[in-house]
Amino acid sequence: MASRDIKDLHHVCAEAHTLASALYKERFPNDPQPFLTCTHRDNEEQTELYAQGRTKPGKIVTQAKAGQSPHNYKPSFAWDIAFINPLTKKLDWSDKLFRNYADCVKKVSSVIECGIDWRFKDAPHYELKGWKTF
DSSP, rough: OOOOOOOBHHHHHHHHHHHHHHHHHHHHHOEEEEEESSSSOOOOHHHHHHBBTTBBOOOOOOOTTTTSSSGGGBBEEEEEEEEEEEETTTTTTHHHHHHHHHHHHHHHHHSSSEGSSSSOOTEEEEETTTTGGG
């Protein structure tokens, strides 16, 4: 199972998530709040995710094979989030929430890419720009 531990993130990613989450909470205190759903993911799990929508049932959720994802490194160069309503404990996948969080990420860091801006939209995904050069 993928890690959700912030300690498994590259320090630049961990700082960006921490600062962006604090800014989000300040700006949107009554909205569902972001939480980490994935930091590090091993190659076996990446292979399973890549098969989804290709050789296994489901929707395609990744373009990266094992070893090609920034999640496959430790520390991880990427993180994924979701949103939870603190009162109802229900998840909320509204595009508006992801856009608001992405705006917070962009405000606190110029070195993080937001998957919501990509041609293959991946709204929950954030990664360190140029991570392949590390």
